[in-house]
Amino acid sequence: MxxxxxxxxxxxxxxxxxxxxxxxxxxxxxxxxxxxxxxxxxxxxxxxxxxxxxxxxxxxxxxxxxxxxxxxxxxxxxxxxxxxxxxxxxxxxxxxxxxxxxxxxxxxxxxxxxxxxxxxxxVPQGIGWRYLPDAHGREPCTCMGCLQPGTPGVAGLRRRSPDFEPSPRKPELMAGLRAASSPEEIAYALRLLGGRSRGAAEELAYLVDHPDADVREALHFVLDNYRGRTARRLQEHLVARYEAEQA
Known part of the structure; x- marks a missing residue:
């Protein structure tokens, strides 16, 4: 073994x-x-x-x-x-x-x-490397994939970048999510929502039974940023559906 x-x-x-x-x-x-x-x-x-x-x-x-x-x-x-x-x-x-x-x-x-x-x-929570091995001392990449919202110093790093553009606010992201039609567009809009997710989880409940597995997977991770009983219930529903499909 x-x-x-x-x-x-x-x-x-x-x-x-x-x-x-x-x-x-x-x-x-x-x-x-x-x-x-x-x-x-x-x-x-x-x-x-x-x-x-x-x-x-x-x-x-x-x-x-x-x-x-x-x-x-x-x-x-x-x-x-x-x-x-x-x-x-x-x-x-x-x-x-x-x-x-x-x-x-x-x-x-x-x-x-x-x-x-x-x-x-x-396990110690600070063990290992961050971003990539040997990243210490390198100029950090300021893209959304490398520097997530909430990372210490991220706001200053992004503002100093020549490619800096203000991040869309939560209402804009929710509008984009509601306007998305294809599964790919919805999953992408959910990923953009990411750490911006504040408020009641009920605003995403309409996606919990979406027929596309990628949309449900993206929703599961976005719900990590919500607090409260509703968010937990929605995640439990997503997990139960996934396990039933795998059985």
Whole structure:
């Protein structure tokens, strides 16, 4: 059995141990699955993705220990590059041999079963790199993908950029969302909404049963920025529908 580590949200820890990990993420080929890292001798390298993932997932993150069969087909490679197809055992061995495995990841193109989850544990929230390995000392990129709203100093960095344009306000983003018609346009409008999401989650409830899976996935992540019972109920509904479709 190959030992891997998945980084997930603390609030989902009980669901991971009880029901496994759903195949929510997309690989380079578009196939859905789960991202993980090999268990390496170096603790920091094993958990290197924590600091970067905190930019995208609000709240506390935990390490989820996995054990999957050695012959499980996976892909392995550095983010942003074409990965290699390997078995789980080969991928873990490859990462142990690489001199600098920072930025590398393993993608399992399926869900993780409850039996493959060996437990969850706390992990330091500031461990690993942010933006990209060796980013310290480099001029930061000011695009929306690299500097999310709320990042310390982001407003000043963007204002100093020659390409600076004021971000649209929440009413403009909601108007754009309501005007979107195709699934692609709706999903894109939801991603733009991102950290701007304030107010009552009821304003997005009309999308909870949208027939397109990408729209529902984008909605699930946007709802992370809403507080209250309605937001939680909508997310639970989305998760229940996804699990029913996978059964």
């Amino acid at each position: 190959t030992r891997l580590v998945h980084i997930g949200r603390q609030r989902d820890a009980a669901r991971f141990t009880r029901g496994g990990i759903a195949a929510r993420s997309r690989g380079r080929s578009g196939v859905r699955g789960v991202y993980a890292m090999a268990t390496l001798p170096d603790y920091t390298l094993t958990h290197q993705w924590v600091r970067e993932l905190r930019r995208w997932h609000p709240g506390v993150l935990v390490a989820v220990d996995l054990r999957i069969p050695d012959d499980t087909p996976v892909t392995v490679g550095r983010y942003g590059r074409e990965p290699w197809e390997r078995t789980a055992a080969e991928a873990a061995g490859l990462l142990r041999e690489i001199a600098d495995p920072r930025g590398y990841e393993i993608f399992i193109p399926r869900a993780i079963t409850p039996a493959e989850v060996r437990g969850t544990r706390a």
